[in-house]
Amino acid sequence: MPPAKQPFKLPILSGAPAYDDLTARYGPRYKWLALVAVGLGIVAAVLSTTSFNVAIPALTRHFGLGQDRVQWAITGYMGAMTAAMLPTPWLLDRLGFRRCFLGATLVLAAASIAGSLSDGFAFLVAARILQGAAAGVLQPLGTLVVMRLFPVENQGRASGMLSFGIVLAPAVAPTLGGLLLDHFGWPAIFLMNLPFCLLAAGAGIWLLPKPREIRLRHFDWFGVGVLGLGTLALVEGVSSLQHAGPLAPWTWFQWGLAILSVVLFVRHGRRSAAPIISLGLFRDRPFAMGVLVSMAYGFGLYASTYVIPIFLQNALGFSATAAGLALLPSGIALAVAIPIAGRLTDRHSPQRITVVGLGLFGLSFVLFAVMAVHITYGEIIGITVMGRVGLALILPALSLAALRGMAAEQLGQSSTVISYMRQLGGVLGVAIAAVFLAWRESVYGATPAGIFSAFTESFVLLAVAFLLALAAAIRMEPQR
Numbered sequence: 001m002p003p004a005k006q007p008f009k010l011p012i013l014s015g016a017p018a019y020d021d022l023t024a025r026y027g028p029r030y031k032w033l034a035l036v037a038v039g040l041g042i043v044a045a046v047l048s049t050t051s052f053n054v055a056i057p058a059l060t061r062h063f064g065l066g067q068d069r070v071q072w073a074i075t076g077y078m079g080a081m082t083a084a085m086l087p088t089p090w091l092l093d094r095l096g097f098r099r100c101f102l103g104a105t106l107v108l109a110a111a112s113i114a115g116s117l118s119d120g121f122a123f124l125v126a127a128r129i130l131q132g133a134a135a136g137v138l139q140p141l142g143t144l145v146v147m148r149l150f151p152v153e154n155q156g157r158a159s160g161m162l163s164f165g166i167v168l169a170p171a172v173a174p175t176l177g178g179l180l181l182d183h184f185g186w187p188a189i190f191l192m193n194l195p196f197c198l199l200a201a202g203a204g205i206w207l208l209p210k211p212r213e214i215r216l217r218h219f220d221w222f223g224v225g226v227l228g229l230g231t232l233a234l235v236e237g238v239s240s241l242q243h244a245g246p247l248a249p250w251t252w253f254q255w256g257l258a259i260l261s262v263v264l265f266v267r268h269g270r271r272s273a274a275p276i277i278s279l280g281l282f283r284d285r286p287f288a289m290g291v292l293v294s295m296a297y298g299f300g301l302y303a304s305t306y307v308i309p310i311f312l313q314n315a316l317g318f319s320a321t322a323a324g325l326a327l328l329p330s331g332i333a334l335a336v337a338i339p340i341a342g343r344l345t346d347r348h349s350p351q352r353i354t355v356v357g358l359g360l361f362g363l364s365f366v367l368f369a370v371m372a373v374h375i376t377y378g379e380i381i382g383i384t385v386m387g388r389v390g391l392a393l394i395l396p397a398l399s400l401a402a403l404r405g406m407a408a409e410q411l412g413q414s415s416t417v418i419s420y421m422r423q424l425g426g427v428l429g430v431a432i433a434a435v436f437l438a439w440r441e442s443v444y445g446a447t448p449a450g451i452f453s454a455f456t457e458s459f460v461l462l463a464v465a466f467l468l469a470l471a472a473a474i475r476m477e478p479q480r
Contacts, residue, residue, distance in 0.1 A: 031145075036203065038204075043196050045135035048077070049305075055177065080128075083133075093412070105134070108134035114127045143415040143418070144411060158342070161339070220276040230262055278410075281410060291421045293469050293476065298423060299432075300462050302429045308384070330385045357394035358469050364383050364386045369457075372459065441454040
C-alpha cells in the first residue's frame with residue numbers, strides 16, 4: 001500500500017523554532033527583536049499607502065484620467081486593506097502569527113513588483129487591491145505583539161517604538177517618493193516598499209516562532225461577507241456622489257446596501273456562536289469610544305495625506321520634489337517626538353495623551369484653512385510640524401487606551417476592530433476628500449482664487465473630523 005500523500009508545505013512558512021527556544025537564545029531582548037521584525041512589515045504596508053499620493057498628478061497625465069478616477073488607485077487599495085482585516089483573527093487562529101505575517105509580506109512584495117510593470121490603469125488598480133489585501137492582514141499584528149509580549153509598564157515604550165516606524169514612513173514618503181517620481185517616473189513608487197518587504201521576511205523567518213497551538217475555529221463567512229460588502233458599498237456610495245450625483249438611484253442604492261449590511265451583521269452577531277467580530281466587545285466603554293476615535297482619526301489622517309501634497313503642487317505650484325522637501329521637517333519632528341510620547345504613555349493616562357494629540361493635529365488643519373491663500377514656506381513647515389507632534393502623541397496612546405480593558409483572548413478581535421475602523425475611516429477620508437475637493441473646484445472654477453477656496457474648505461472638513469474624534473476621546477476614560 002503506497003504511503004499517504006503529505007500536504008505540501010512551503011519551507012519558510014512551516015519550519016520555525018519554538019517560542020521557548022527563541023526566548024532562551026535571545027533573553028529579554030527577544031521581544032524587542034520580534035517587534036522590529038513585525039514593524040518592518042508594517043512599515044512596508046504603510047509605505048504602500050502613503051507614498052502613492054505624491055504620484056496622483058503624474059498618473060492623471062500618464063493615463064489621461066480625471067482626479068476622481070485616479071483616486072481609485074488609492075481607495076481601491078484602502079478598501080481592500082479594510083476588508084482584508086476582517087478575517088485576520090480567524091487566520092491567526094488557523095495559521096498562526098508567523099505564517100500570517102510571512103505570507104502577507106510575500107504577497108505584498110509580489111503585488112508591488114506587478115504594479116511597477118503595469119501597462120494599463122485597470123491592471124495598476126488590481127495590483128493596488130492585492131497590495132491592500134496583504135497590508136490589511138499586516139496592520140493589526142503590531143498591536144498584538146505589544147499587548148502579548150510586553151508587560152504593562154513597557155507597553156507605551158514598545159508602542160512608541162512601533163509607531164516610530166509606522167509614522168516615520170508616511171512622513172518621509174512624500175520626500176523620497178517625489179525624488180523617485182521626478183527621476184524614474186511613477187513605477188518607482190510601487191517599488192519603494194520592496195526593501196522593507198525583503199527585510200521583514202528575512203527577520204520573520206529568523207525570529208518569529210511556530211504557533212503553540214492551532215485552533216480550528218469555524219470561519220464566519222456570512223459575517224465577513226456582509227461587512228466586506230458594506231465596506232465596498234460605502235466606498236462606492238461616496239465616489240458616486242461625484243460621478244453619478246447625490247440624487248442618482250445608483251448612489252442611493254449603494255448607501256442603502258451599506259446600511260443593510262450593518263443591520264444584517266448586527267442581527268447575525270447576536271445569534272452566531274462565533275461571529276468574526278463579537279458584539280460583546282462594545283460593552284467596554286473605552287473600547288467603544290476608541291473605535292469611534294479610530295474611525296474619525298483615520299478619516300482625518302488619510303485624507304490629509306491626500307490633500308496636503310496636492311495642495312502644495314496644484315495650489316502653490318510646488319514640484320513633487322519641492323512638496324516632499326517642505327514636508328520633511330515634520331518627519332524629523334515626528335522622529336524626535338515619538339519616543340518621548342511612548343514614555344509619556346507609560347507614565348500618564350493614555351486617554352489624556354490621546355486627547356492632547358488630537359487637539360494639536362486638528363488645530364494644524366484649522367491653521368491651514370485660515371492661512372491657505374497667503375501661507376509662506378516657513379508657515380507650512382511650522383503647521384505640519386505641529387500636526388506631526390500631535391500624531392506622535394496619538395499613536396502610542398490610542399490603542400493602549402482602547403485595549404487595556406480587553407481579556408487576552410479578546411485581543412485578536414479587538415485589535416483588528418481598532419485597525420479596521422481606522423482604515424475604514426481612511427477609506428472614507430480619501431474618497432470624501434477627493435470628491436469634496438473636485439466638487440468645490442467645479443463650483444469655484446479653475447481660477448487660482450477658486451482653487452484656494454476649494455482647498456480651504458477641504459481643510460475645514462478635516463478639522464471637523466478631528467473635532468469629532470476629540471469628543472469621543474474625552475469619553476474614553478475607563479468606568480469606575
